[in-house]
Amino acid sequence: MKLSLLFLLVGFLVVLLQTTFLHLLPLGPIVPDLILVLCVYWGLNHPTVGAVLGSFLLGYSVDVFSSPVLGLNAFAMSLVFLAAYLSSRCIWIHNPLLSAAVVFFASWIKGAALILVGSLFLAAEGLWIGVLKYIFLEALVAAMLAPWVFSLLRRGQSYLEEVRMPL
């Protein structure tokens, strides 16, 4: 329960950061995708039904605040969660560098999902060129942030788990 509350708060905070402060960073048009990092963390370290729904809701909130149509980012984030979850079943990822690599690839999966679903449902010209233009930088920024965010979340998670299970 406490863990779910923590993740709910973190999700809320990440959406707030992403809609207010992060675009102020001197990264040109790139907005660091903390939401993606959080979804990957859930997929790797906390694969529960609640985390699946959380990833969907985070994507949905990006749609509410940014996307011209609902569902686009909800689909992409659900897919990112699923990819991270499936990869966690195949390989043991508990190393900061490896987690950064997973986030890097997850960012490409998100970009591919946006291109694929966007070209199916939206008539936006040049969407795929734009995604290709920025995806490398966005993936790089997300991968660089991943070890820090993962470490913070792991600390919070293990603290609450220790509180829940006293010696």
Next chain:
Amino acid sequence: MIAFLRRNQVLLTSFFCLLFSLYILSAAARGRLRGDPIGPILLVLMRPLQIGAQETVAKLKEIRQGYVTLRGIASENERLKGRIMELEAERNQLLEVEATNRRLRDLLEFRSQLPAGSVTAAVIGNSASTWFHSFILDKGSADGVVKGMAVVSPVGVVGQVVAVTSKSAKVLLITDPHSGVDVIVQRSRARGIVSGSLDSGTILKYAKRSEDVQEGDRLITSGLDTIFPKGLLAGTVTKVRKKSFGLFQYVEVALAVDPSRIEEVLVVSAEATQAKE
């Protein structure tokens, strides 16, 4: 059966979420999405936080400005330093007040030229994504803002309201690839659609090859889309390229407004615009 569901609950829920988001997307893209139960709640919950965050950013900018000012006068002697600090702070405050005053006066003047029913709003949130360009306003349906209203500034066209809650509104910016504003070239009256593009900035679409469009031409709203008032500046032509094939010419546009720097806007109703025209 139950054991199978339990064992694969994460996978099954993920597939359900993927299918559900595709369903939402399909319904939204066709305009058949009747109600969005989560979006308005999210916007309402985030509104005070976004306002707080914007104010914090403004304060931080002020502090940074003060720091820069302080660094500039570090070599001054102690007595003058104190005096200069006071004067600088006062000057900064006055400059900020003056700039705000000027901006609001321009907005007020501009508003008097627009049809009645326009609403002044402040930007409280920005786009959360690299791929889509939008922002959130602090006014919503309770203030008279409705979906489809034009968003403008004294300098030119900004965007269009695409979603509204009682106290906030989402604006799709002119720089977004999904937006489109019907414009005419002021000099030659050639028509086209100004739209954002992820690969090459803002462009003028559907300008026929035979039309007279030159670098430096000013693009103004035609009013034919019945959304934007006629005669507002949208941008200036920066590049024209005619290939040896195709129906249209390629035209790049420098927008009159930089949406990333805008703080206050006017929201204008389409009905009022039509009525005035």
